[in-house]
Every structure is written in structure tokens, then in C-alpha cells.
Amino acid sequence: MYRARIELTFDAAHRLLGYDGKCASAHGHTFRAEVIIATRELDNLGLTLDFRDLKRHLRAWVDEHWDHAFLLNDRDTQLVSALGSVSECKLYLFRDTNPSVEAVAHELFVEARRQFGTVIEKVRVWETPTQYAEYEPDAIEDTPSAGPLTGRRVST
Numbered sequence: 001m002y003r004a005r006i007e008l009t010f011d012a013a014h015r016l017l018g019y020d021g022k023c024a025s026a027h028g029h030t031f032r033a034e035v036i037i038a039t040r041e042l043d044n045l046g047l048t049l050d051f052r053d054l055k056r057h058l059r060a061w062v063d064e065h066w067d068h069a070f071l072l073n074d075r076d077t078q079l080v081s082a083l084g085s086v087s088e089c090k091l092y093l094f095r096d097t098n099p100s101v102e103a104v105a106h107e108l109f110v111e112a113r114r115q116f117g118t119v120i121e122k123v124r125v126w127e128t129p130t131q132y133a134e135y136e137p138d139a140i141e142d143t144p145s146a147g148p149l150t151g152r153r154v155s156t
């Protein structure tokens with residue numbers, strides 16, 4: 001099995017609705033995402049997947065949806081309403097789910113699989129230099145559903 005990895009960073013704010021602690025307050029991170037791909041064989045150029053294509057397409061999606069955005073639980077009505085009244089604020093809502101780093105990793109995994117298929121093995125997202133979460137489907141769950149975590153970008 002060949003494995004390869006690309007990294008993307010983006011700046012975003014989030015908060016954990018209902019959390020008993022300082023993460024209940026909106027705050028920002030420079031998130032660092034690692035997208036890991038795995039293939040049994042190389043293509044005719046000797047590649048697992050063209051890094052340029054992978055980075056360009058995922059970078060574009062992250063820039064459009066997450067970079068300099070607020071990642072919020074769509075049940076966080078008070079903050080969604082307040083930020084939604086500011087035209088410059090970019091919001092990305094997670095359906096009935098807190099935008100934890102675990103949820104961010106799952107969401108990016110779903111998007112990467114949607115764009116590139118099962119060659120995407122895992123997504124790991126670092127929230128700080130010392131902590132990350134990752135999402136990798138169980139072997140039997142080869143094709144994850146978009147599921148309840150599928151978010152949406154909100155235009156204000």
C-alpha cells in the first residue's frame with residue numbers, strides 16, 4: 001500500500017454549544033488539516049494521486065467555505081443570528097452538531113471523498129500544535145454517507 005499526504009491550513013472560529021468550559025466562548029484557531037491518501041498501485045506517472053490536483057481542489061473548497069469563517073452548530077441560534085446580521089461574516093453551519101475538531105475532520109473527509117473517491121483514506125485536523133482529531137471510516141463503512149454532519153455555507 002502506498003500512502004501520501006497533503007496539508008492545508010485555514011483560519012476559522014468556532015465554539016462548542018452547551019460546553020461547560022472556555023470552548024463555549026467563540027474563539028479562533030489556525031487549523032491544520034492533513035489529507036491522507038492510500039492506493040495499492042501507482043498510476044502510469046508513478047503517483048498515488050497528483051498532489052497538485054488534490055491541493056488545488058481541496059484548497060478551493062476550504063477557502064470558499066471555512067477560511068476566515070465561523071464554524072457553528074446550526075442550533076446555536078443566538079450566535080448564528082448575531083453574526084448573520086454582519087454582512088462581512090462568513091458562516092458555515094454544522095447540522096445539529098457542534099463544530100468540534102472531530103466534526104471538522106469528518107466534514108473534510110466527506111468532501112475529499114466526494115471529490116476524489118475512496119483513494120482518500122483519512123483526514124486529520126490539528127486544532128492546536130498539540131492536539132488533533134481524525135476521521136477514518138471503518139473498513140465495512142467504505143463509503144460514508146454525507147450524514148448529519150453535512151454543513152452548509154450561509155450567505156448573509
Ligand SMILES: [Zn+2]
Nearest residue numbers: 014023027029
Ligand atoms: Zn477551539
